[in-house]
Amino acid sequence: MTATAQQDTGYGSWASPIDAATAAAHDGSPDSIGIVGDDVWWTAPRPAEGGRRALIRRRPDGTEECPLPAPWNVRNRVMEYGGTPWGGALVDGSPLIVFTHHLDQRLYAFRPDRPQDPPYPLTPVSAVGGGLRWADPSIRAERGEVWAVLEEFTGEGPGDLRRLHAAVPLDGSAADDRAAVRELAPVTHRFVTGLRLSPDARQAVWLAWDHPRMPWDGTELRCADVTADGTLGPARTLVGGPEESVSQADWAADGTLLAATDRTGWWNLHRVDPATGEAVDLCPREEEFAGPLWKLGQRWFAPLDHGLIAVLHGVGAARLALLDPATGRLTDAPGHWTEWGGTLAAAGSRVIGLAASARSSHEIVELDAATGRTRVIGNPHHDTVDPAYIPEAKARVFTGPGGRDVHANIYAPRHPEHTAGGPAPYVIWVHGGPTSRTSMVLDLEIAYFTSRGIGVAEVNYGGSTGYGRAYRNRLREQWGIVDVEDSVAVAEGLVAEGAADPERLAIRGGSAGGWTTAAALTTTSTFACGAISYPILDLAGWSPAGGETHDFESWYLESLIGPHTEVPERYHDRSPVHHADRVTVPFLLMQGLDDVICPPVQCERFLAALSGRALPHAYLAFPGESHGFRRLDTLVTCLESELSLYAQVFAFTPPGVPVLDLTP
DSSP states (O other): HHHHHHHHHHHHOOOOOOHHHHHTOOOSSSEEEETTTTTTEEEEEEETTEEEEEEEOOOOTSEOOSSTTTTBBBOOTTTTTOOOOEEEEETTTEEEEEETTTOOOEEEOOTOOOOTTOOOEEEOOOOOOEEEEEEEEEGGGGGGGEEEEEEEOSSSSSEEEEEEEEEEEETTTTOOOOOEEEEOOOOOOSSEEOEEEEETTTTTEEEOOTTTTTTTTEEEHHHHHHHHSSOOOOEEEEETTBBOOOEEEEOOTTTTEEHHHHHHHSSSEEEETTOOOOOSSSSSOOSSOOOOSSSTOBSEOOOOOOOOEEEEEEEEEEEEEEEEETTTTTOOOOOSEEOOBBBOOOEEEEEEEEEEETTTTEEEEETTTTEEEEEEEESOOOOSOOOOGGEEEEEEEEEEGGOOOEEEEEEEBTTTTOOOOOOOOOOOEEEEEOOOOOOOOOOOHHHHHTTTOOOEEEOOOOTTSSSSSHHHHHGGTTTTTHHHHHHHHHHHHHHHHSSEEEEEEEEEEEEEEHHHHHHHHHOOOSEEEEEEOOOOOOOOSSTTTTOOOOOOOTTTTTHHOOTTTHHHHHHTTTOGGGGGOOOOEEEEEEETTOOSSSHHHHHHHHHHHHHOOOEEEEEEEEEOOOOOOOOOHHHHHHHHHHHHHHHHHHHHOOOOOOOOOOOO
16 A cells, blocks of 8 residues: 555544644633723633633733732633623823622732732622622723623522613722622613713613623614713613614723614614614625624724724624725734734724734734834744644635525645545534634634544534624524535535545534524434534523523523413423433533533433433543633633544544543
């Protein structure tokens, strides 16, 4: 047998320098970028430190430091997915930082230029339900307060809570006294975002919505006067409603109110009259200038002092540009980056953002709006492995049922010493949400597989964001159908092209992607195996009546499946837990035992339904992990176990990878 023949038949067995520990160490990305004085701050993942989020400070000379050592974990659980966990301002000439600590969810304050003074608590601990949680803090130094969104549990149930705008004294007097926290306005909506104050601090705007809507379905832009006593006057709705999603609002330096709304079918940036609510589209395009509001405080646009607006825009990807609101002209920022995250910050002519590409990891990038130049100022990309092992990414459009477009990112096997001869094994990756999308950026988890000879196809199925509201609405009452059909369409498209081996197709996903993976295994015969992480498996349990998930998504299924009271049979018929007998291929199930979004009971119920069947499978449960794994050892175990599953099903031997014990 020739050397080439050996290479062509060895898919999955190629030796790779990208081991699971290398891939896992680069899991996650920076977030929550902000500017305090001349310093840039952000949070960064630390998988090797128990999965905590560290707070990073970059000084003007380029020096980076982490002023809060482990075990400080700058993260919160508002709406469980969290929100901006820190805020800062120059007070008496030096920075004052407030932040939320994940362990107790309290707000803390500290002076980073006074290292001898440790952080001190601002808010009390509550033993009721999930306690008191805080997000999107903003320092109001002139009042001696920090204003933030408060999520306050009033009982033990996941829905026993209220959300409101509150003011917390900066002197620490509320650290043990809930009564010392001022409520800025009566509670009128189930969900609110943080306040954005007009330049003269006389008006405030925020977004609000109620069950059963999700924020990408419909929100309201609310506006109120700020009274002399520091509370909010009567509020009015300017734009938005049940079928209009406003994702972000903010004020320009001249007092112009800006809002990203999808009233045209796309999230476009509008100028809104705070007196009348009249909205004018500043740059009408069939492109997205915002995204789904999964976390409080996300920023897809940032007004600059001189009138321009930094915006993210695009279809299926987001790039940074400067928008002239007077002319509607867009000027894209230079650079190789193809994806920017919704965490912009701006001050003066500086714009700071998070950018990546298919060949580079997420970097902190500065755009000088005055010169048009960009430069990396934090978290610079370094090749941890030879780029020859990194796959070439291709954005593709496949044809789904009825001729509909299905978007996907394709990563073929790539190795400098092996050739891809003949159809390769492929894994269909299904993103979570489901109202989200996958980005074409460097991901060493993908390279972990492709460098061994396994192709990866990330599917942005109908219901994904980034392609307009009509594409997003394809999933309405069709979850478990459209997402599965689109995943199958991509897999079959790759087979038809000769790229993928029809006998060696797998599917994997987490959260909503775990649901689609399980649904595919119970309704199709396309895939030879599947890897399922922290999934939804029983829709009835995840419904408002079932009470097995958190408040934010407790009514999500009303749009994804239909009203439970009207179509209860759909909840039964589409749930994988009721069709476990249809699973005929091996699978791997992975679950965090502290997950309150997709709780372990769903996995346990599914496994019980499989009891007595001789079907090879494995269940890995991780104490201390919640929704989305963060710890290095967990990530390593999951990657190696997933590869071992494919090796056993596709009949190859990956060197140096422990064998997963499949039962029975």
